[in-house]
Amino acid sequence: MNKKIAVYPGTFDPITYGHMDIIKRAAKLFYSVIVAVGEDPQKAPVFTLSERFDMIKNVIESERFENVSVDLFRGLLVHYLDKVGSIIIIRGLRAVTDFEHEFQMALANRKLNSIAETVFLLPGEQFVYLSSSMVKTIALNNGDVSPFVPPFVEKFLYSKLRRS
Numbered sequence: 001m002n003k004k005i006a007v008y009p010g011t012f013d014p015i016t017y018g019h020m021d022i023i024k025r026a027a028k029l030f031y032s033v034i035v036a037v038g039e040d041p042q043k044a045p046v047f048t049l050s051e052r053f054d055m056i057k058n059v060i061e062s063e064r065f066e067n068v069s070v071d072l073f074r075g076l077l078v079h080y081l082d083k084v085g086s087i088i089i090i091r092g093l094r095a096v097t098d099f100e101h102e103f104q105m106a107l108a109n110r111k112l113n114s115i116a117e118t119v120f121l122l123p124g125e126q127f128v129y130l131s132s133s134m135v136k137t138i139a140l141n142n143g144d145v146s147p148f149v150p151p152f153v154e155k156f157l158y159s160k161l162r163r164s
């Protein structure tokens with residue numbers, strides 16, 4: 001098992017500056033970070049898995065994150081960790097309201113893989129209220145999402161919403 005590879009899983013529908021803040025912090029702590037785009041069966045994402053993958057790839061390239069890569073996973077996160085040889089799960093904790101859900105997920109993942117550890121990182125305080133749903137609601141109602149997502153994601157978001 002590689003203690004230097006960390007996996008940052010999420011739905012990323014779409015990636016926001018808040019997620020990017022967590023990626024930057026994780027990239028400083030670990031030799032390599034994999035942003036793993038997955039499915040939450042409870043959610044109905046606006047973007048397909050491959051669209052979310054492409055947006056993150058673009059962000060990683062434009063930000064020149066040298067030790068960060070992006071990947072897709074289906075099924076259980078712990079199986080994906082095994083596949084890439086990692087035991088470290090990165091999650092962002094924005095506020096107390098995140099805690100219960102994160103606590104449940106971290107303990108379920110630990111039960112499924114006793115050596116997997118979840119590492120919680122705090123985003124910068126300017127991002128604590130931000131979520132992907134909020135960004136989509138603003139875009140759907142013709143608001144300005146430029147403070148929350150990079151320009152490439154903003155364009156992608158408006159063109160997707162216009163088409164659907």
Ligand code: COA
Nearest residue numbers: 009010011012018019038040076077092108130131132133
């Ligand atoms: N900045 C901005 N938004 C943030 C954030 C940050 N730093 N940290 C969290 N969020 C938001 C996300 O935007 C998202 O908002 P939304 O609900 O409006 O879309 C929300 O917090 C949390 O979503 P996400 O990070 O996508 O996590 P999730 O709780 O939906 O989990 C998986 C997604 C893929 C990690 C999870 O479902 C999973 O592991 N699935 C595989 C099955 C499995 O193994 N489950 C665990 C064991 S049962």
